[in-house]
Amino acid sequence: MEIAELQDCAERVFADDDQTTVLLVTAFKTGDPLVLTEEPAAYTPSAPSDLFLVKLVVGPGNPGPADAPSTSPGIGIEIWLPPKSAWNGRLHNIGGLGGNDGGAHSLPSQVGWFYAALVAGHEGAVSASTDSGHTPTNGAWGMSPDGTPATQLWIDFAHRAMHEMAVKTKALATAFYGAPPRYCYYEGSSTGGRHGYRLAQQYPEDYDGIIANLPTVDFTRWYLAHLYRELVIERDLGGVPLTEEQLDLVSNAAIRSGDVVGGEHLGYILDNEASRYDPTRDPDVLCTSDGGNNSSQHCVTKAQAEAVNKLWYGVTSDGSVPNPEVDAGVGVTLNDRLWYGLTRGTSLYVAYFTKRDPRMREILRANKDSGDSPSADFAALVLQDPTIAGPSFLNATGNGQSRWRGMSYADMAELYKRGADMESAFAGISSDNPDLSAFQARGGKLLSWHGWNDESIPVQTSMRYYDRVVEAMGGLQPVQSFYKLYLVPGGGHMSPHGTSNESANPPILTPSQLYEHLVDWVEHGIEPERIEVTSPAPTPDSITHPIYPYPRKAVYVGGDPRIAASYTSS
Incomplete structure (x- = not known):
C-alpha cells in the first residue's frame, strides 16, 4: 500500500518540475540485497530494515555524443525512505566521496552508493545521496568535446547537486509523511566535506546542522x-x-x-x-x-x-x-x-x-x-x-x-x-568563502574533524579555513558558538589511521560520534567541547585521548599517556 502511495507522491511532487524525472520507485524488505539487478555485486550490503527508494534525475545535464565522458542526463539523486511507522522525523543526507565524486544514481537499473540506504535503515531518517551530475569517470567528465570546460557539470559538481538533493528530499518527505522533517542534517567527508562547507556558504537554509569532515575546501x-x-x-x-x-x-x-x-x-x-x-x-x-x-x-x-x-x-x-x-x-x-x-x-x-x-x-x-x-x-x-x-x-x-x-x-x-x-570557469570549485554569517544567523551548527595524518588533504587546509572564518566573523568566540573544528592525531583520510606504522592504533572518532554531538547541539542546545576518542582496535594497546575544538589541543600533564585522564587542553 505505501509503495503505491509513494509512487503517487513522487509523481505529484515533481509533476510541474520540467527538469526532474522520476526514474524509479521501489521497495526493499529487511535482508534484501541492495541491488536492482538479479545478480548482486561484490560487497553488496543487505537492507537493515524495510526501505523505499526513489531515483530521480534533475536536468538540464550536459547533452552531447553518447560516448563523450561529459555527456550527462543531469544530477542523479537517490532518496531512501523508511516506512511511515519507522520515520524518526529527521532528514540526514549524505555527501559525495572521492575527488571527482560521480556514481550510478542517474541509471534506473543500478544503486549508486549504499551509505544513504544504511543511514535510513539503521536510523529511521530519510536519507539521500547524489552523483553530483556525472558518472564515475576520470577527470575527462569536466571537459566538453570542444576542449572547453563543461560549464553545467561544473556548476552541478561545485554546488547545485547538493542543493537540489536537499530541496527534492524535503519535498518528497513532506508529501509522503504528511509533515516536513523536524530537523535536517547533512554529513560528508572529503569531496562531501567540501560540499558541506559550500552548503553553509551558499545555501544556508538547506540544513539545520552540517558535518563537513577532511574537506577539499581549496579544491584547485x-x-x-x-x-x-x-x-x-x-x-x-x-x-x-x-x-x-x-x-x-x-x-x-x-x-x-x-x-x-x-x-x-x-x-x-x-x-x-x-x-x-x-x-x-x-x-x-x-x-x-x-x-x-x-x-x-x-x-x-x-x-x-x-x-x-x-x-x-x-x-x-x-x-x-x-x-x-x-x-x-x-x-x-x-x-x-x-x-x-x-x-x-x-x-x-x-x-x-x-x-x-x-x-x-x-x-x-x-x-x-x-x-x-x-x-x-x-x-x-x-x-x-x-x-x-x-x-x-x-x-x-x-x-x-x-x-x-x-x-x-x-x-x-x-x-x-x-x-x-580558472576558478570562475569551474563554478568556484574551491569552496573557501569564510563568510558563514547567513548560516550562523539562521541558527545552523557546523562540526568538522580532520586527521593530522591525512594521506590526501593536508590538515593545515582546515586550520587555515577556520582561521579565515575567525578573522572574517569577529573573533573566536562568536565562531565557536556555531562552528567547531576538531583535529585528530594519527587520523587518516577515510581510514582508521593515516600513519606509516602498521601497528599503530591511534584513537579516532566512531562513525556516528560526531553526528550524535551535532544532534544534541541542534536539538537540545548541548554544545560539544571536550570529546573523548578511542582506538578502533580492541587490543591491549588501546588508547583514549581527548580532542578539543581548534585551536585548543590536548596536552599531556602526567600519568599513563594512553588514557584520556592524563591530558588537559592548552
Missing part, C-alpha cells in the same frame, strides 16, 4: 599539490619512485623521533607541530654509500631523503625546501609555499588500505606504469589541454599523452596561477 590547490608530489619524483629522482619499504623506513623513523609521551612510544605523533625530523641527517635511514649506516636494500640516498622532505614541506615555485629545523612546513602560514605538504609520519602511499586491499595496490601500480594520474587530469582541465593527462583521459580534441611528466617546477608555478584564473 589541493589537486595540483598531488601533481607536485609526482613531479618531485620525475624531476629529482628521474621518475623512479621510492619503494613502499623505503617510504615506510623514512616515515616510521619520523614517528619514532616524535611519538614519545610520558616516556612511552605511542606509535604515532601526538604533537605534529613539534616534529622537525630530517632524513637527510639520519644515518639510520641513509645508505652507506651516502655516508649512512643502513646497508639494507631499503636504505635511501640523500637525494631520496631530500625528495621526502619536499613531499612533507609542500609546493614551491622552484622545487626548493628549507632546513626542517628552520621551517618543517607544519604551520598554517604558507611562507614561500604555494600549498601544503603532508605531515611527518603520514603514509606517503596510503599504507592502511594498500596493504589490505590487493585491488588498490594493482590500480595504483597500473596508474604509475601508464602515466594516468587524477591530479594530471585536473591539470589538463586547467590548461584545457587533454594531452597533459594520462592515456585514459579521452576527448574529441585529443587524448591523454602523459605530457605532465615533462613539466618543470616553473611550469607548476604557472599552473597554480592558471588554476586561480
Whole structure:
C-alpha cells in the first residue's frame, strides 16, 4: 500500500518540475540485497530494515555524443525512505566521496552508493545521496568535446547537486509523511566535506546542522599539490619512485623521533607541530654509500631523503625546501609555499588500505606504469589541454599523452596561477568563502574533524579555513558558538589511521560520534567541547585521548599517556 502511495507522491511532487524525472520507485524488505539487478555485486550490503527508494534525475545535464565522458542526463539523486511507522522525523543526507565524486544514481537499473540506504535503515531518517551530475569517470567528465570546460557539470559538481538533493528530499518527505522533517542534517567527508562547507556558504537554509569532515575546501590547490608530489619524483629522482619499504623506513623513523609521551612510544605523533625530523641527517635511514649506516636494500640516498622532505614541506615555485629545523612546513602560514605538504609520519602511499586491499595496490601500480594520474587530469582541465593527462583521459580534441611528466617546477608555478584564473570557469570549485554569517544567523551548527595524518588533504587546509572564518566573523568566540573544528592525531583520510606504522592504533572518532554531538547541539542546545576518542582496535594497546575544538589541543600533564585522564587542553 505505501509503495503505491509513494509512487503517487513522487509523481505529484515533481509533476510541474520540467527538469526532474522520476526514474524509479521501489521497495526493499529487511535482508534484501541492495541491488536492482538479479545478480548482486561484490560487497553488496543487505537492507537493515524495510526501505523505499526513489531515483530521480534533475536536468538540464550536459547533452552531447553518447560516448563523450561529459555527456550527462543531469544530477542523479537517490532518496531512501523508511516506512511511515519507522520515520524518526529527521532528514540526514549524505555527501559525495572521492575527488571527482560521480556514481550510478542517474541509471534506473543500478544503486549508486549504499551509505544513504544504511543511514535510513539503521536510523529511521530519510536519507539521500547524489552523483553530483556525472558518472564515475576520470577527470575527462569536466571537459566538453570542444576542449572547453563543461560549464553545467561544473556548476552541478561545485554546488547545485547538493542543493537540489536537499530541496527534492524535503519535498518528497513532506508529501509522503504528511509533515516536513523536524530537523535536517547533512554529513560528508572529503569531496562531501567540501560540499558541506559550500552548503553553509551558499545555501544556508538547506540544513539545520552540517558535518563537513577532511574537506577539499581549496579544491584547485589541493589537486595540483598531488601533481607536485609526482613531479618531485620525475624531476629529482628521474621518475623512479621510492619503494613502499623505503617510504615506510623514512616515515616510521619520523614517528619514532616524535611519538614519545610520558616516556612511552605511542606509535604515532601526538604533537605534529613539534616534529622537525630530517632524513637527510639520519644515518639510520641513509645508505652507506651516502655516508649512512643502513646497508639494507631499503636504505635511501640523500637525494631520496631530500625528495621526502619536499613531499612533507609542500609546493614551491622552484622545487626548493628549507632546513626542517628552520621551517618543517607544519604551520598554517604558507611562507614561500604555494600549498601544503603532508605531515611527518603520514603514509606517503596510503599504507592502511594498500596493504589490505590487493585491488588498490594493482590500480595504483597500473596508474604509475601508464602515466594516468587524477591530479594530471585536473591539470589538463586547467590548461584545457587533454594531452597533459594520462592515456585514459579521452576527448574529441585529443587524448591523454602523459605530457605532465615533462613539466618543470616553473611550469607548476604557472599552473597554480592558471588554476586561480580558472576558478570562475569551474563554478568556484574551491569552496573557501569564510563568510558563514547567513548560516550562523539562521541558527545552523557546523562540526568538522580532520586527521593530522591525512594521506590526501593536508590538515593545515582546515586550520587555515577556520582561521579565515575567525578573522572574517569577529573573533573566536562568536565562531565557536556555531562552528567547531576538531583535529585528530594519527587520523587518516577515510581510514582508521593515516600513519606509516602498521601497528599503530591511534584513537579516532566512531562513525556516528560526531553526528550524535551535532544532534544534541541542534536539538537540545548541548554544545560539544571536550570529546573523548578511542582506538578502533580492541587490543591491549588501546588508547583514549581527548580532542578539543581548534585551536585548543590536548596536552599531556602526567600519568599513563594512553588514557584520556592524563591530558588537559592548552
